[in-house]
Structure formats: structure tokens, C-alpha cells
Amino acid sequence: MSDFLTIAGMPRQELLRLIAATRKNVPIAEGRSPNRTTLSGRVIANLFFEDSTRTRCSFETAVHRLGGQVFNLTPSGSSISKGESLVDTARNIECMGVAAIVVRCAVSGGAKMVADGVKCPVINAGDGRHEHPTQAILDVSTLMEEFGSVEGRTVAIVGDITNSRVARSVTHALSTLGAHVRLVGPPTLVSKSFERITQGPGIVSTINNLDSALDGVDAVMMLRVQFERAAGGAVSSDYRQMFGLTPQRIAKLASHVIILHPGPMNRGIEIDDRVADDPQRSRILRQVTHGVAARMAVLEMVLLETTSEKSPVTNSNSPAEHRIEV
Ligand code: NCD
Numbered sequence: 265m266s267d268f269l270t271i272a273g274m275p276r277q278e279l280l281r282l283i284a285a286t287r288k289n290v291p292i293a294e295g296r297s298p299n300r301t302t303l304s305g306r307v308i309a310n311l312f313f314e315d316s317t318r319t320r321c322s323f324e325t326a327v328h329r330l331g332g333q334v335f336n337l338t339p340s341g342s343s344i345s346k347g348e349s350l351v352d353t354a355r356n357i358e359c360m361g362v363a364a365i366v367v368r369c370a371v372s373g374g375a376k377m378v379a380d381g382v383k384c385p386v387i388n389a390g391d392g393r394h395e396h397p398t399q400a401i402l403d404v405s406t407l408m409e410e411f412g413s414v415e416g417r418t419v420a421i422v423g424d425i426t427n428s429r430v431a432r433s434v435t436h437a438l439s440t441l442g443a444h445v446r447l448v449g450p451p452t453l454v455s456k457s458f459e460r461i462t463q464g465p466g467i468v469s470t471i472n473n474l475d476s477a478l479d480g481v482d483a484v485m486m487l488r489v490q491f492e493r494a495a496g497g498a499v500s501s502d503y504r505q506m507f508g509l510t511p512q513r514i515a516k517l518a519s520h521v522i523i524l525h526p527g528p529m530n531r532g533i534e535i536d537d538r539v540a541d542d543p544q545r546s547r548i549l550r551q552v553t554h555g556v557a558a559r560m561a562v563l564e565m566v567l568l569e570t571t572s573e574k575s576p577v578t579n580s581n582s583p584a585e586h587r588i589e590v
Pocket of ligand 1: 318319390396399429430487488490526527528
């Protein structure tokens with residue numbers, strides 16, 4: 265029994281094992297292979313203190329595919345709206361006998377706070393600006409389906425890097441596996457501190473010019489501007505012109521280059537319709553299928569690979585980040 269909180273600090277072999285399990289799960293996630301029954305008799309709680317479409321529904325679907333049961337708790341309609349804390353809520357839910365808690369929250373480090381407060385395993389489904397580890401697994405799995413390996417590949421991640429837990433987790437994963445990561449956006453949204461993320465043989469760089477950042481890439485991951493984290497003020501009216509992925513820009517890319525986006529997309533801002541829906545390059549909906557497969561892999565790892573004591577699978581190297589209020 266263990267938590268799944270971060271990609272930071274996760275050993276390469278562990279990461280590769282999870283990605284391999286994810287890829288094996290894809291036919292089940294597509295509905296082409298029969299479901300498993302490994303979670304039969306277990307109830308999973310989805311505590312989503314922040315909005316979500318893909319992550320919440322894919323955790324739900326993953327539990328169903330594994331023969332378990334799942335319920336959702338969101339702030340509206342629960343006592344969270346009456347001021348009950350994250351940890352108190354989780355402790356009460358735990359006493360209902362759930363096997364694991366999946367948590368999404370606006371507080372960076374909130375998933376770790378919950379994990380420290382309960383005995384059952386906790387899975388981080390995105391905590392503030394900190395990490396989104398299952399998203400990293402699904403993104404790398406999608407890239408590996410395309411390229412076999414990500415080692416030596418170059419991935420540009422473009423947009424609101426500073427506020428993005430996706431960028432943080434994916435950068436950790438890709439650098440661990442030896443990919444080169446270019447973090448691209450206006451200086452107000454790309455913090456140089458991300459360059460320190462490198463935790464493996466990969467190289468992480470920051471670039472403020474999209475056109476030069478696209479030179480020689482293998483994949484481009486677009487991110488939306490996180491207006492709910494007050495990023496709007498950091499964006500000028502020429503954002504699309506400077507950092508939007510337009511048909512003109514992708515026309516210059518090599519034919520093998522693919523486009524990713526974790527969603528939700530803001531069409532016409534960071535990505536144009538013809539790019540998002542490009543049948544040759546876009547893997548945006550493929551990511552969603554890998555999302556179900558990745559969450560199945562993580563649920564099975566957390567729940568079936570049991571040790572008597574709860575011991576976190578991963579530990580962030582940067583504990584200070586656990587306390588950032590957003
Ligand atoms: C992301 C998130 O919530 O961090 N979405 C997701 O989980 N697929 C990205 C975002 O909200 O921009």
C-alpha cells in the first residue's frame with residue numbers, strides 16, 4: 265500500500281514499469297479487451313476540490329474497468345462548501361472503508377497533506393501548481409506509443425509553464441527518461457527555475473520565442489493559460505500571435521511531429537482549430553484514452569502491490585513546494 269503523489273524523485277525503472285503497464289491497459293481502455301476484476305469489492309473515493317472533466321471521468325472509468333466501485337465528492341453539494349477542510353473531509357471519507365482516495369485540489373502540496381492525514385493510499389490527481397503525476401504517465405505513454413522511446417527526443421511544452429502542474433510533472437518524467445524538454449512561453453509565464461527540474465540525463469531549457477523553440481522538435485505540447493491562477497495579467501493581447509500554435513506554424517514542422525494538449529483547450533488562443541483537429545499530427549484525444557489506461561496502472565500499483573505499512577512511492581525533492589498556497 266502506498267501513495268502516488270509526485271513524479272519528482274521517482275526512479276527511472278519505476279516510471280518505465282508504470283508506462284509499460286499503461287500501454288498494456290490501452291486495449292481495455294478502448295473497450296476492445298475484457299475488463300479485469302482486480303479491484304472487485306473495493307470502493308475508491310474521488311475527492312475533486314477543483315473542476316475536472318478528463319481526470320475525474322478517467323479515474324472513474326479506470327475503477328470500473330478494474331471491477332471496483334467509485335464515488336465522487338465535489339465542493340458543491342458537500343460540506344466543503346460549509347468550510348470543512350481538505351484533511352477533515354478525507355478522514356471522514358476514509359472511515360467509510362474506502363480502499364483509496366484520489367484527490368484534486370487548488371493547494372500545492374494538498375495531496376501530501378491528505379496522505380499524511382489518512383492511512384489509506386492517496387493518489388494525486390493534481391495539486392495546485394505542484395504536480396499532476398498521472399497526467400505525466402499518460403503523456404509519456406502517448407509519446408512512447410508514437411516513438412517507441414523518448415530518449416533523445418525533443419519535446420516543446422508551450423504556454424503557462426509557471427502555473428502548470430502538468431508541465432512540472434511531465435518535465436520530471438521526460439528528463440528522467442533522457443528526453444530534451446524546451447519550456448516555451450512569455451517570460452512572465454516561464455520560470456527559469458524549471459530548468460533545475462532535470463533529474464536524469466535529459467536537458468531542460470527555457471525559451472521565450474516559439475518559432476525558434478519549434479526548430480527540430482519531435483512533439484509539441486500546448487498548455488492553456490491558467491486564468492484561475494491569476495495568469496491573465498501576465499498575458500498580452502498578442503498572445504496568440506506570439507505563442508499560439510497556428511496552421512502556419514505547424515506547416516513548417518517535420519512530418520513526424522505530433523501535437524499534444526492535456527485539455528481543456530482554449531481554441532483560438534493557444535491552439536487553432538485546424539491544429540487541434542489535424543488528423544495527421546494531433547494526439548490530443550489519444551491522450552485521453554491513455555489517461556484511462558494510466559489511471560488503471562496507478563490504481564493497481566497503489567492497491568495491489570501491498571506492503572504492511574503505507575510508504576510513499578515518491579517523495580518530492582522540494583518539500584517547500586508542498587506549502588505554496590495558490
Ligand atoms: C490540466 C490540469 O487540471 O492540471 N488538465 C487535466 O488534468 N487534463 C491542465 C489544465 O487545467 O490546464
